[in-house]
Amino acid sequence: MANNNITADMVEIKEFPHLAVKYDVQGVPKIIINEKFSIAGAIPEKDFAEAVLNAIKE
Numbered sequence: 001m002a003n004n005n006i007t008a009d010m011v012e013i014k015e016f017p018h019l020a021v022k023y024d025v026q027g028v029p030k031i032i033i034n035e036k037f038s039i040a041g042a043i044p045e046k047d048f049a050e051a052v053l054n055a056i057k058e
Helices: 017-022 045-057
Strands: 030-033 037-040
Touching: 030 045, 037 045
Parallel strands: none
Antiparallel strands: 030 037
8 A cells, every 4th residue: 555654765784784783683674663663574464564553653
């Protein structure tokens, strides 16, 4: 779904190692939500949706 309130960026950590350090990337995927919450690794879609909803409540 398209939503103007949601944006996403994909970053190649080999090209931007400072971001890997800033966000403590140890593996991929690593998802950062609103600079406060992170999800590491592949998770089921339902769990991902719940994590996003919980993150935006904060």
